[in-house]
Amino acid sequence: MKERQFPRARLDCLSREFGEEVLVYDLQRDVGHCLNSTAAAIWKLCDGNNSPSQITRAFSRQLSARVDESVVRLALDQLANANLLVEPKVPVEYLSRRVAVRRIGLAAAIALPLVTSIVAPMPAQAASCSHNGQPCANNAMCCSGVCVPVLGHCLGG
Numbered sequence: 001m002k003e004r005q006f007p008r009a010r011l012d013c014l015s016r017e018f019g020e021e022v023l024v025y026d027l028q029r030d031v032g033h034c035l036n037s038t039a040a041a042i043w044k045l046c047d048g049n050n051s052p053s054q055i056t057r058a059f060s061r062q063l064s065a066r067v068d069e070s071v072v073r074l075a076l077d078q079l080a081n082a083n084l085l086v087e088p089k090v091p092v093e094y095l096s097r098r099v100a101v102r103r104i105g106l107a108a109a110i111a112l113p114l115v116t117s118i119v120a121p122m123p124a125q126a127a128s129c130s131h132n133g134q135p136c137a138n139n140a141m142c143c144s145g146v147c148v149p150v151l152g153h154c155l156g157g
Contacts, residue, residue, distance in 0.1 A: 005051060006048050006050060006051060007046040007048070007050075007052070007076050007079075007085050008046055008048030008085060008086045009046040009047070009084060009085060009086075010026075010083070010084055010085065012028065013025060013026050013084065014027065017040075019037075020036075020037035020041075021036055021037060021040055022034075022035045022039075022040035022043065022044075024043075024084060026082075026083060026084070029083060031082075031083075031117055031118065031119050032117065033084060033115055033116065033117045034117075035114075035115055036113060036114040036115075038071065038114070039075050039078060039079065039113035039115050041059055042055060042059060042076065042079070043075070043079055043084060045058050046076075046079070046085060048086070052069060052072050052073055053069060055072050056068075056069040056071075056072045059071075071113065074113055075113035078114070078115040079115060081115075082115045082117055129141065129143035130142050130154045131154060132144070132153075132155060132156055133153050133154065134153060134154050135152055135153060135154075136152065136153060136154045137149075137152075141154070142156075143156075
């Protein structure tokens with residue numbers, strides 16, 4: 001297994017903490033990512049100065065409990081797949097989530113890192129409803145609540 005030498009979080013993303021979770025918005029790709037407490041803590045330790053081993057030790061100190069390095073490697077893999085890390089010069093290969101769960105044990109599975117991503121809609125797609133004469137596919141798309149399927153347009157509203 002190759003080692004990601006010194007993972008570094010991208011600084012061109014917006015981030016906001018919600019309790020122990022962090023919401024990261026990638027302005028270049030218009031994608032939002034929710035990092036659970038484990039992934040968030042590891043992402044914050046990705047300053048470009050720490051190796052995965054050093055991140056594991058720092059994370060273990062934060063939790064006051066021993067953390068298996070495979071948890072950190074899984075988090076780094078998910079963060080890299082979500083494009084939240086500056087790309088390394090050498091491709092990196094990590095454990096799959098399934099292999100990590102087997103190695104760590106099912107009891108610790110709840111503490112596994114999780115990065116959930118969603119693509120932000122374009123402004124036109126984010127509009128709440130369509131007005132009279134605008135295209136529609138169902139009643140929920142129309143402000144008036146009336147979509148005429150034969151015409152494919154909203155009535156009223």
